[in-house]
Amino acid sequence: MNELVDLWLYLSASPLFGLAATLGVYALAALASARLGQPPWANPVLWTVLLLAALLLASGTSYAAYFAGAQFIHVLLGPAVVALAWLLWQRRQALRRQALALGLAALAGGGAAAASAVLLARAFGLPADIVASLAPKSVTAPVAMGIAERIGGVPALAAVFAVLTGLIGAVTAPYLFDALRIHSPAARGFALGTASHGIGAARALQVHPEAGAHAGLAFALQALLAALLLPLAMRWL
Amino acid sequence: MDGVDALLGGLVARGGMNEAPPRPGAPSPALAGLALLLICQLAGELVARATGLPWPGPVLGLLLLLALLAAGLWRRPIGAACELLLAHLSLLFVPVGVGVITHLDAIARHGLALAVVLLLSTWIGLAVSAWVLKGLPEA
Numbered sequence: 001m002n003e004l005v006d007l008w009l010y011l012s013a014s015p016l017f018g019l020a021a022t023l024g025v026y027a028l029a030a031l032a033s034a035r036l037g038q039p040p041w042a043n044p045v046l047w048t049v050l051l052l053a054a055l056l057l058a059s060g061t062s063y064a065a066y067f068a069g070a071q072f073i074h075v076l077l078g079p080a081v082v083a084l085a086w087l088l089w090q091r092r093q094a095l096r097r098q099a100l101a102l103g104l105a106a107l108a109g110g111g112a113a114a115a116s117a118v119l120l121a122r123a124f125g126l127p128a129d130i131v132a133s134l135a136p137k138s139v140t141a142p143v144a145m146g147i148a149e150r151i152g153g154v155p156a157l158a159a160v161f162a163v164l165t166g167l168i169g170a171v172t173a174p175y176l177f178d179a180l181r182i183h184s185p186a187a188r189g190f191a192l193g194t195a196s197h198g199i200g201a202a203r204a205l206q207v208h209p210e211a212g213a214h215a216g217l218a219f220a221l222q223a224l225l226a227a228l229l230l231p232l233a234m235r236w237l
Numbered sequence: 238m239d240g241v242d243a244l245l246g247g248l249v250a251r252g253g254m255n256e257a258p259p260r261p262g263a264p265s266p267a268l269a270g271l272a273l274l275l276i277c278q279l280a281g282e283l284v285a286r287a288t289g290l291p292w293p294g295p296v297l298g299l300l301l302l303l304a305l306l307a308a309g310l311w312r313r314p315i316g317a318a319c320e321l322l323l324a325h326l327s328l329l330f331v332p333v334g335v336g337v338i339t340h341l342d343a344i345a346r347h348g349l350a351l352a353v354v355l356l357l358s359t360w361i362g363l364a365v366s367a368w369v370l371k372g373l374p375e376a
Contacts, residue, residue, distance in 0.1 A: 110366075
């Protein structure tokens with residue numbers, strides 16, 4: 001029994017644990033989601049985060065010990081943001097052809113999400129650092145962290161809010177669009193990428209190739225626009 | 238390292254980007270592309286630090302990569318690395334997502350308000366962008 005405890009203490013303190021747990025649980029969640037026919041509620045990110053959080057809390061493992069291993073996955077978020085250029089480049093013809101409509105939809109949607117989050121949060125009397133962490137919530141987590149840092153928010157909270165926003169969009173958007181009678185795959189995909197970044201875009205791609213293409217474009221566009229404009233806009237908001 | 242190289246090469250080949258068979262010992266396109274992405278990010282971070290611009294380094298790296306693509310430089314390795322990273326994008330959010338356990342007190346204290354803010358602002362963003370796109374004529 002003692003040997004088992006010693007072994008667990010040794011393994012949970014080594015970076016191997018965080019890395020193996022992240023990849024292992026994610027692979028299982030993705031497999032389960034595929035088996036179930038990829039319904040919105042079976043989102044692999046959602047279940048991986050919930051299972052890992054439960055595992056850490058139940059075993060008394062600290063987040064720092066987990067992150068010692070998980071950082072090897074986390075560090076790839078930076079180059080992944082750079083890689084969004086590829087999505088913009090591939091869709092450069094659609095972007096040029098519909099520059100005005102797509103630019104306006106991205107600005108209006110991203111602006112409405114950020115402004116409503118900030119105003120609602122202030123109306124509820126939330127502390128200023130939480131309000132600033134909510135502002136970049138429609139932007140992909142790594143960019144949201146960078147923006148939050150610059151506008152007086154908490155990067156880790158901003159990342160959590162961004163992931164939650166992505167999940168809310170991925171899970172509830174199909175019902176919202178049906179209720180609003182928005183049926184065009186292009187509009188649905190673009191809105192998902194704008195308001196729910198990569199997690200929404202991944203969902204759109206599962207449903208329809210055209211929705212997925214527009215979602216990818218919107219998601220890259222939003223990361224770029226929000227990163228460039230939000231730090232300036234927050235001075236006035 | 239050989240295993241990683243083979244895996245990256247295999248994924249790229251399946252992505253339909255295979256042209257001439259690579260020379261034995263040559264780095265896979267995805268690996269070279271990943272180096273280019275990291276260099277772009279590094280350059281972006283350096284510019285952000287040096288100039289005090291209010292923009293995150295990786296976003297400046299994105300603009301630099303866009304410039305490389307527009308100039309027609311290294312499109313094949315860049316494409317291979319980008320496809321690989323973007324295909325597994327949702328996995329990359331897991332480590333920060335699990336970070337929620339370090340903020341359980343703040344979330345418990347403001348839980349209801351946060352839930353309302355997150356839900357409503359997400360729905361507002363979704364509806365506004367879909368309406369704008371639907372309302373404007375497709376040129």
